[in-house]
Amino acid sequence: MALPCECPDCGNPRPLMHHCQHCGSETLPVLLSDTIELNLKRGGPSAEEALDRLTHHLRRASEAGVKVILLIHGYGSSGEGGRIKWALHDALENNYFSDRVDQYYFGEDVAYASDAYHALLRRRPSLKRHLKLFKEGNAGMTVLLLGGNS
Numbered sequence: 642m643a644l645p646c647e648c649p650d651c652g653n654p655r656p657l658m659h660h661c662q663h664c665g666s667e668t669l670p671v672l673l674s675d676t677i678e679l680n681l682k683r684g685g686p687s688a689e690e691a692l693d694r695l696t697h698h699l700r701r702a703s704e705a706g707v708k709v710i711l712l713i714h715g716y717g718s719s720g721e722g723g724r725i726k727w728a729l730h731d732a733l734e735n736n737y738f739s740d741r742v743d744q745y746y747f748g749e750d751v752a753y754a755s756d757a758y759h760a761l762l763r764r765r766p767s768l769k770r771h772l773k774l775f776k777e778g779n780a781g782m783t784v785l786l787l788g789g790n791s
């Protein structure tokens with residue numbers, strides 16, 4: 642995936658979460674898209690570590706003006722992917738992230754052309770190309786709509 646941000650100081654692409662590797666700038670990067678992907682299972686974290694990672698990204702992303710986060714967490718009835726998914730669902734359903742997250746859609750509920758799919762696209766038309774990934778519903782992903790300064 643292309644880096645979603647640009648450095649305001651030198652114009653090079655740079656990641657959302659880190660300083661610029663080109664000029665060392667710590668200024669908040671400029672977003673090139675209002676939608677970012679976050680892979681919570683990269684590096685094989687525990688469920689708790691994955692939720693910590695999400696907390697940090699949510700703070701930074703909402704400061705930078707991100708509107709949508711596509712979470713990749715994997716799935717399964719057992720194994721690390723499943724644990725991250727269920728911990729995430731549990732946290733969302735208990736409003737753990739409600740200060741930043743306005744609304745959320747579990748991947749299995751937004752199958753192509755379903756009611757939830759259309760509702761989501763009405764809110765965020767820019768998601769159309771991302772939602773192709775969901776086809777019959779994608780139990781390994783969750784969509785977070787961020788609130789605040791929309």
Ligand SMILES: [Zn+2]
Nearest residue numbers: 648651661664
């Ligand atoms: Zn820079």
